[in-house]
Amino acid sequence: MVTDERFAAAQPEVLAGLAGDAPVLVLPAGEGTKSLAELGRVWDFLAKNRLDRTAVLIAVGGGVIGDLAGFAAASYLRGIEFYQVPTTLLAMVDSSVGGKTGINLQAGKNLVGAFHQPQAVFIGTDLLKTLPPREFAAGMAEVIKYGLLGDAELLAELERAPLTVDDSRLAGVVRRCCEIKAGIVAADERETAKDGGRALLNLGHTFGHAVEQVSGYGAYLHGEAVAIGLCAAARLSQKLGYIGAAEVARVDAVVAAHGLPVRLREPLALEALIAAMSRDKKVRAGVLRFVVMTALGVSITQGGVDAELAAASFREVGAVD
Numbered sequence: 001m002v003t004d005e006r007f008a009a010a011q012p013e014v015l016a017g018l019a020g021d022a023p024v025l026v027l028p029a030g031e032g033t034k035s036l037a038e039l040g041r042v043w044d045f046l047a048k049n050r051l052d053r054t055a056v057l058i059a060v061g062g063g064v065i066g067d068l069a070g071f072a073a074a075s076y077l078r079g080i081e082f083y084q085v086p087t088t089l090l091a092m093v094d095s096s097v098g099g100k101t102g103i104n105l106q107a108g109k110n111l112v113g114a115f116h117q118p119q120a121v122f123i124g125t126d127l128l129k130t131l132p133p134r135e136f137a138a139g140m141a142e143v144i145k146y147g148l149l150g151d152a153e154l155l156a157e158l159e160r161a162p163l164t165v166d167d168s169r170l171a172g173v174v175r176r177c178c179e180i181k182a183g184i185v186a187a188d189e190r191e192t193a194k195d196g197g198r199a200l201l202n203l204g205h206t207f208g209h210a211v212e213q214v215s216g217y218g219a220y221l222h223g224e225a226v227a228i229g230l231c232a233a234a235r236l237s238q239k240l241g242y243i244g245a246a247e248v249a250r251v252d253a254v255v256a257a258h259g260l261p262v263r264l265r266e267p268l269a270l271e272a273l274i275a276a277m278s279r280d281k282k283v284r285a286g287v288l289r290f291v292v293m294t295a296l297g298v299s300i301t302q303g304g305v306d307a308e309l310a311a312a313s314f315r316e317v318g319a320v321d
Contacts, residue, residue, distance in 0.1 A: 054185025089139025152297030
């Protein structure tokens with residue numbers, strides 16, 4: 001079992017109950033753990049415990065632990081089985097489902113990884129009771145994303161009243177997000193569709209990943225960067241003529257209502273942000289594809305976007321020349 005220090009300290013009895021007699025590796029919390037160095041620690045942990053190909057690795061934690069442990073499972077002995085027990089809202093609704101695993105490089109986020117499906121994902125929303133409010137809010141960025149990309153009813157539900165950790169709607173919303181993602185992934189598991197497909201799940205992420213990289217991993221939680229990315233994507237969608245100012249205002253409002261940033265906290269250099277986007281995984285033949293909204297609740301992928309439109313969208317959320 002692999003987990004992180006934050007969960008191990010917050011819910012030691014739960015961790016002990018899950019682990020039983022299994023050896024447990026506890027890693028530092030935070031995006032910096034999705035690194036080659038920490039991946040090496042996981043590999044060494046597996047080797048030290050003499051795991052063979054019948055072994056099972058269990059990831060107990062947020063998206064960082066799930067991605068890292070999943071990649072370790074995908075690569076150790078050329079692949080062993082693993083299970084996901086997500087402990088953050090973001091991991092429950094997004095990163096634990098779909099089979100994407102990996103680590104970050106200095107050049108960009110998630111540039112090294114593998115598709116390796118977990119045998120199962122076990123979600124218990126009571127695990128969120130000790131999650132810091134900032135982390136819960138970060139998870140809500142992914143929930144909002146699902147509403148914007150393909151479920152107008154979910155978006156309207158979030159607009160009616162912000163979702164909270166003790167909300168009776170929480171389990172239903174988590175299940176709905178998993179259903180949306182599973183449906184998209186089942187149709188395009190390895191993101192090979194020329195248009196749409198799994199790439200739609202990257203709404204807000206092209207902008208958001210650039211924010212994470214340029215600001216230094218950890219300055220923004222992943223969900224916070226995605227929230228800013230959703231606001232930038234809404235502005236790009238408007239500049240492309242798909243939605244109007246009223247829809248952009250709705251995106252800003254639902255993001256802000258859930259305690260998330262709609263703009264950069266401190267200015268970041270536009271040139272560096274654009275350079276980071278150019279290294280994004282969604283670049284094909286030198287052309288960067290964006291996920292944009294043709295309406296709130298309907299998204300498409302679009303290549304060949306004028307670079308100045310993307311730059312202007314970044315400026316409107318706080319980037320500077």
